[in-house]
Amino acid sequence: MTTLAFPDVAWLPLLPLMVIGATALLVLVADLFSEGPDYDALGWLGLIGLIVAAVCAALLWNQSGSTLAGTLVLDRYGLFFTILFAVGSGLTLLLSMNYLETTDIRSGDYYTLLLFSTVGMVLMATSVDLIVIFLGLEVMSIAAYALAGIWRTQVRSNEAALKYFILGAFASGFLLLGIALLFGASGETLLPRIGEVAATGTGEQRLLVTIGAALLLVGFGFKVAAAPFHSWAPDVYEGAPTAVTAFMAAGIKAAAFAAFVRVFVDSLGPLAGDWRGALWILAVLTMTVGNVSALVQRNIKRLLAYSSIAHAGYLLVGMVAGGENGNAAVLFYLAVYTFMTVGAFAVVIALGRRGQPHEDLDDWAGVGLRSPFLGFAMTVFMLSLAGVPPLAGFMGKFYLFSAALEAGYVWLTVIAVVNSLVSVYYYVGVLVKMYMAEGGVEAEATSARPYLFAALVATLAGTFLLGLFPTPWFEIARRSVESLI
Amino acid sequence: MHEVQPAVVVENVTFLWWIPLLPALGVLFHIFLGRRVGKTAVSVVGPSVVAAAFIVSLVAFIRVWLGPPGLVLQQVLWSWLPVGSLDVRFALQVDALSAVMILVVTGVGFLIHLYSVVYMHDDPGYARYFAYLNLFTVAMLVLVMADNLLLLFVGWEGVGLCSYLLIGFWYDNDANASAGKKAFIVNRVGDAAFLVGIFWLFWSFGPGSHTFSFSEIAERGRQLSPAVVTGVTLLLFVGATGKSAQLPLYVWLPDAMAGPTPVSALIHAATMVTAGVYMIARLHALYELAPISLDVVATVGALTAVFAATIGLVQTDIKKVLAYSTISQLGYMFLAVGVGAFSAGIFHLLTHAFFKALLFLGSGSVIHAMGGEQDIRKMGGLRRYLPVTYATFLVGTLAIAGVPGFAGFFSKDMILARAYAEAPMLWGLALVGAGLTAFYMFRLFFLVFLGECRADAHTRAHLHESPRTMTIPLVVLAVLSVVGGYVGLPEFLAWGDRFSAFLAPAVGGSAHAGGHPHLALEVALMGASVFVALAGIAVAYRFYIQAPQTPQQLAARWRRAYQLLWNKYYVDELYAALFVRPIVQLAHVLWRQFDVAVVDGAVNGAGGVVQETGRWLRRWQTGNVQHYALSLLVGTLLLLGYFLGRG
Incomplete structure (x- = not known):
């Protein structure tokens, strides 16, 4: 009789992952015993779990190691993203607790799915094995498909989920095929070994690796919504419940970038000569398509969707630049982006009421004058997204673009700068509506929605903190990418 | 050129930040309390914060005037960006040039605030008006008190935003709103060049420590090649032609007269439009090269x-x-x-x-x-x-x-x-x-x-x-x-x-x-x-x-x-034909290309949500996802082609 060898497991690197996973299960069980319609307790449970996970990750900061046959690693890169995901998901939870009251989403599953999706994200960021990364991606995505469609009485929500699922499956197919080709070339799924083959391979081996890399680019490009693989994003962002949209824009995009950067820098670094040029083109295309399309949008969620596409483009600029500064700039920007985009969606939620989402820009007329706090918050987020100093968005772009310049990509930088100047137009357009027009809707007092208020305060604080005192945070990002190169 | 730079004496002081802070407090007051406390309070607070800033500015001016030649008052608030090769500080400075500028901004600014109390008195947006006007004062003060180029840019963008908001202050009139838009877009063109100039300057400094302060730019500028200095200074000047309404970017200023008259006096005559002149005088060492x-x-x-x-x-x-x-x-x-x-x-x-x-x-x-x-x-x-x-x-x-x-x-x-x-x-x-x-x-x-x-x-x-x-x-x-x-x-x-x-x-x-x-x-x-x-x-x-x-x-x-x-040499018509129309068309083409799915939905809006979503679903069944999937596929093939073409 053969005994199945249980691999030698070091538990420490798994700690944050297990905390989030356990919380998810706990919420699932607790849901059985909670009598709706008030699901706040579940939200609190999730929130506590995420905080504990973030604290664990912070405590592990100076540790390193690997586990499960080397497929999962404990390094600062993974820890940085673990904390970022915990923050992003935590903010989303805060948003959701008040948001769900205005919807027909009467289900504790919402919180469970959100937490499981986060588990997938952490897997993606901490794994160095393509199969495990793919596993993480699917865990994250499947939960996200379900979340997009969780407002079952809304046709738009259903449609968004279905579209996201079909196209996501399509993209996963490419990703998986790419993984298969890399495996075929190297006989390995561990990133470092694939890297060796990429560096030394010749002939057929080299061809397989090249095609594999291109297919991985498609798969990740889809997840980060880079043009021309972005077409799903506006529809899905608009159709999904707003809190879920915030989650997708911040968390899922960050997770996709976490794996994207690790795979391409770590294992496919030797092929950089090939993929840098392709990424250059994708970056330019993504920024331009995102910004130009956003100019004509009248729906705030759609506008933010195109803005999110454009921001994926800026992040690709950082990847093209590469090196310690370029990669660190990507990490820093993802943190910045989490705060400002979740904040912007929080304002969108704050303006909505039961049965009246108020997503049309015309609904926003005069809101800035009637609700000074919401107006102030939206002003900060819009200006930060536009990259106006001294807010976080400016610092993020500053690091990204100077890294590109330092790496010698002058034209790319010029295009990126011009793009972000174009973007000012539609961001300020929102402000103009809010301050210089009349006749919109009345927002409910934020004091009546304590969780939402807390989320707004937290995102505002983050947007100011990272903008005014960016240095220590950038330093953390820089330390986090040291283990990559 | 050939004269010897006079020695600079830096004295650290702690009161400079009050100059922009006082009007900033005014902004907060108008935004959060303005509508509650009534017009009288706004009329008192709006001009007085600027008057108080004027008094502090006067103190700074007198100290520079009576101090040794070349005295620079400086206040470092905090290190903004001390990373790697960069050490940009949030620092204010007042030298002779800034001293003159802050007196103009707060002095003339105060008179115009005072004038506005009556001129705007019956306007329903009274508190909003003073909030913008105070905000403008803050941004302009940051612009002229910045000790480095990046902080100057903060003020530069800030005054632009306020100018835009104030031109379109009476937004219910379409012409006013579009005048604001025009000012904004034309300034974007200038600012693009300005920003590229800043980046180029940073880039050309190469490795080593940078504070981006004006004294450092003057110092390091000498080591740059003349071609780079020429390129950078020209780009910065293009920015100045936008902000200061010079050929060929002057077209926004006449339209900007749509704003309230005191705004024209303050922003579009006395202060903001002179920012380009100030910027060149501030960077005179670079321009002389x-x-x-x-x-x-x-x-x-x-x-x-x-x-x-x-x-x-x-x-x-x-x-x-x-x-x-x-x-x-x-x-x-x-x-x-x-x-x-x-x-x-x-x-x-x-x-x-x-x-x-x-x-x-x-x-x-x-x-x-x-x-x-x-x-x-x-x-x-x-x-x-x-x-x-x-x-x-x-x-x-x-x-x-x-x-x-x-x-x-x-x-x-x-x-x-x-x-x-x-x-x-x-x-x-x-x-x-x-x-x-x-x-x-x-x-x-x-x-x-x-x-x-x-x-x-x-x-x-x-x-x-x-x-x-x-x-x-x-x-x-x-x-x-x-x-x-x-x-x-x-x-x-x-x-x-x-x-x-x-x-x-x-x-x-x-x-x-x-x-x-x-x-x-x-x-x-x-x-x-x-x-x-x-x-x-x-x-x-x-x-x-x-x-x-x-x-x-x-x-x-x-x-x-x-x-x-x-007809003003038909310049507006020329720009419309050359730039405006093609860009608008491009945006529309892109929009239709990438956005087919929602055109109807977004336009028709509220009425008949069910019918609308039904039509959406039908559209989706007749090929939207296929359309998306197709674009995905085409992208993949192009990408593969690119990779294989290289390999």
């Missing part, structure tokens, strides 16, 4: 001065005339800094702030009295009804026309003298411009205040002088429009050019060996400019008082030329 850039600056300035003046000749809207005159006067400032006369440029900036703010506020008083009428053909004879406005407007007009004894004379003369020494051709242009200025300003003055009143009976019955709160700022500015010039007399008169001596440590230039022309030549040049000014006034007198039919006859005789000027 790039003679080509300086030539470009001077040439653009001189051309703009004449170009805008010719358009001003035929305009009939009182504020438009003043707008073109502002563009023209800014041209003189750029001419000054372009020929290396940085202190002369700033001197003209100072006197212009006085007399142009005066003229705008005076025009506001006229418009107020006329019940909103801005067409000078419907005015006339207002001297009797508005005596204070009349007298102060006359002082402003004499000052801008360059009549001896008034402020504008001294500053313009200083520019012309230096221009003659450096570039006689440009001096010739500037002289022509001076004559045109005297003509169109007196044309305006005669048509508005002298002759017969051409207003209808109803308007005439309501003509009245403005209340005290509006006329006091006029009187103060009128006094400044006279005495302001005496700080910078020609070298051979009385106490000479104290202004340039004061500014010398900050912008250099005073100790210029051989820079000053011979005494006889200087007097001759002065005579020439006095002559053209008087000639301009005489012609205006002949045309509009003695023989009022002359202008029509001339317009009929020179129909083509008149049409060309009347």
